[in-house]
Amino acid sequence: KAGVTQTPRYLIKTRGQQVTLSCSPISGHRSVSWYQQTPGQGLQFLFEYFSETQRNKGNFPGRFSGRQFSNSRSEMNVSTLELGDSALYLCASSFSAGVFDEQFFGPGTRLTVL
């Protein structure tokens, strides 16, 4: 079956702009989580959605937001971009919402903020 897909794969924006990233989970998976990965901070949890509800949120400013649709697809939005938002944004899906259910990661969206 198809894996987790993320669009776009690469994105270049300038400071102050906003961006929306999309994630399509594996068919049948209801939990979607988002992570930010940077060389300095490593992999950091952003938020998690399950059945259209945000279940957990990481320690990120309110400029980072997300949502999940009824078909489990998810989007995350970053407003008023800053240079430090340049990162690889990863989406992961799992069948249920248990932390140690195997999570399947997508290839990520590489965001560059100029």
Added chain:
Amino acid sequence: LAKTTQPISMDSYEGQEVNITCSHNNIATNDYITWYQQFPSQGPRFIIQGYKTKVTNEVASLFIPADRKSSTLSLPRVSLSDTAVYYCLVGESGSNTGKLIFGQGTTLQVKP
């Protein structure tokens, strides 16, 4: 979620067995141990998960001593394609969250 400590980096040669140890002194009774692998510019990939003693799959083995305060991921006969970052995570299986806490991971460099 229990804090984990891993070596920052390791080097090996093709064909060797590699053992990466993870320390998790504060592991709780209900916690499981899970390892993920990440190649550059890709998302992490689940490798193996265990609770106690030994777990083996087609990719790796996971050894967990009786006190469970540490675990060792064993990769048999590594190849160049095993060069990656390996993350050890500890947390409660079945908990009502999908949140994973990644540490620094161990960068494994396999040399020819």
